[in-house]
Amino acid sequence: MSINGMKRPNIIFCQTKHIFEDFNQNIALLKEKYFKLDLTDKRFQIDEGICYGLSLMYMCQFSQGGYAQGDKFLESIKELNQLSNLEITSNMDDYEKIIIEAKKRHANAKINDLLNEAIYLHNFINKYALLYATNLVKLRQVINENNKDIMQVCRGNKHFVERKDVNYFVDKFYAESINQNIELIQFKWHRDIYVEWKRICTEENIFSIQDILIKFNQAKANIINSYSKDIEFFLSNYNIGYESIIGIERYCLLETSSQSFVDILNRFRPNCDGIYLNIGLNSHSVMLTIENDKDHKPIFTVFDSNVGVYHFTDKQKLMEFFNQLAAIYAVKKQADGNFTFAMGSFIKKSHITHHQNEQKEKQLNRFLVNDNEISIIALAKLTNS
Known part of the structure; x- marks a missing residue:
């Protein structure tokens, strides 16, 4: 068949x-x-x-x-x-x-x-x-007539002077990503990428627009690694x-x-x-x-x-x-x-x-029908009735 x-x-x-x-x-x-x-x-x-x-x-x-x-x-x-x-x-x-x-x-x-x-x-x-x-939205979608302050920087020496301008720049990318897909606003992992992006730029004292854009992929990789630890811990039990x-x-x-x-x-x-x-x-x-x-x-x-x-x-x-x-x-x-x-x-x-070997038996039996457990439940019910 x-x-x-x-x-x-x-x-x-x-x-x-x-x-x-x-x-x-x-x-x-x-x-x-x-x-x-x-x-x-x-x-x-x-x-x-x-x-x-x-x-x-x-x-x-x-x-x-x-x-x-x-x-x-x-x-x-x-x-x-x-x-x-x-x-x-x-x-x-x-x-x-x-x-x-x-x-x-x-x-x-x-x-x-x-x-x-x-x-x-x-x-x-x-x-x-x-x-x-997740990919970074295109620069031209962020730098437009509605963001003339950023346009002016990009047409000039292409780097920011103050940290607040760098953060504002990153915020604009986040806002545009939400504008393109409104559903992303409800997911913490999406926001985490941009928070990490800001952190890297601040910690490494980055002001160049080109360098800022490059650091997006590093921020994304860092968040991926942090999330992967959850599944790594789960698998270690087996x-x-x-x-x-x-x-x-x-x-x-x-x-x-x-x-x-x-x-x-x-x-x-x-x-x-x-x-x-x-x-x-x-x-x-x-x-x-x-x-x-x-x-x-x-x-x-x-x-x-x-x-x-x-x-x-x-x-x-x-x-x-x-x-x-x-x-x-x-x-x-x-x-x-x-x-x-x-x-x-x-x-x-x-x-x-030895500890992992003990855990093995516990993990194996987690989802299997266990007659002993059924007997214990029944005995408790009989005792209390």
Whole structure:
């Protein structure tokens, strides 16, 4: 059987069914916590999916126990839904009712934790991707007849004399960016870039207009680095770090081509630590995990939150599969026929401390149904009744 003309996944999972339909009430409550319910701002709502969040969560589970743990995580989401929808009927005795109530409370608590994490991560990556794509508005859009004081400086010696004029200059760029996209006014990350830009110019005593403009990219890079520490801390709980395979030592969705993707796959060697690639296909995200089996042969596992999990051992078939995915998600082709997509890379760290090893078990079980916890909830209810 095929789905969208592709082979059947090894594990079927669809966020529309297993997240949005099953957990609709929980999501409605969490949206009020994480998002402004402004229907014009679709980019920062989760109505269209939380693929980035689910991709990173799958990666974290996979890193601790391979694809078996990843599969267990996805199956647990389905099981939590079943438990949360259990019904208490009139023909049950008191003990049965308490057990059902305990299972429902246990499942709802796990679901809330799971959605909290998924939405937090998805929101972070969305914010990060937009931050990375932010560019400075053109100078001629700032320097015009409405800003004659700035025009006069630019036509003269092209540098400011007083610090307040530099700050005013930066403020004009911020105002023009908002003028071009009014939605940006509500996002702190956007304002942070311009605050940092002012700070750099003040600290380095910069007055030249040319030098001021150059420092915008440094300000943007500083803010990106500060935001990347949030995701770095989260991943450290799973002993995952950034992989510099794409040349940057932090989380980053860089544009690359399908040919570069092939080159990365060819660099993976036997006995390597696991490599995880977060791949952005247009507005969708999938996770590719690469680890060696017991015979030191690479296994490629693809998690697509809209379909499920696929396993490959052949690179050529994997590339054919990604070309199919790119077509499904309407990824644009370059002139040479290669697809362009975004990619961030991670690696599983080889050496872990005793504390990290203890944390591993705790992290693995966070979203799995736990019969012992259900028994404790039921016992507490019996004791208090």
